Amino acid sequence: MNVKDIKALAKAATQGRWQAEEDAPAxxxxxxxxxxxxxxxxxxxxxxxxxxxxxxxNEQALANARFIAAANPGRVLRLINQLEKAQAEVRSLRRTNDQLGGAA
Known part of the structure; x- marks a missing residue:
């Protein structure tokens, strides 16, 4: 699975803030x-x-719920956006470096 796949899954999932329902467990x-x-x-x-x-x-189930809630689609998409911006900046810096005759 790659970033493109994860991005598509995040867009298809329920949007909005998620929260572990610690006060009403099953x-x-x-x-x-x-x-x-x-x-x-x-x-x-x-x-x-x-x-x-x-x-x-019980503790691991709670930790898993907290992690899943924290990794909601909006947060995943923001992280992917940050990654894509950083990758674009790296490409830009490499082009500039190449134009200046620098070694990669």
């Missing part, structure tokens, strides 16, 4: 934590859920 009928929801902060709709189980601790 629990089993016995009260055991089974997951953390990631919600859209304005629409209050749930985007996805991270799970706690024998392979993923």
């Amino acid at each position: 629990k089993s009928s016995t009260g055991k934590l089974i997951g953390i929801y990631i919600k859209h902060t304005r629409r209050q709709g749930r985007i996805c859920e991270t799970f706690s189980n024998c392979m993923v601790s």
Whole structure:
């Protein structure tokens, strides 16, 4: 997967701010934590859920939810934009360096 693919996925995903719903986790009928929801902060709709189980601790499920929320489509697109600007600047500086007869 490349930056172009990730950019397309980010554009297709639910836009807006995401947040780990730490105050209302998913629990089993016995009260055991089974997951953390990631919600859209304005629409209050749930985007996805991270799970706690024998392979993923409660703390790791929360860390996963926080990471997913932080890596929402808007933030990913801003990071890609910064990367593309930096790459364009590098190309420009290399052209200038070549025009001045410098070594790459």
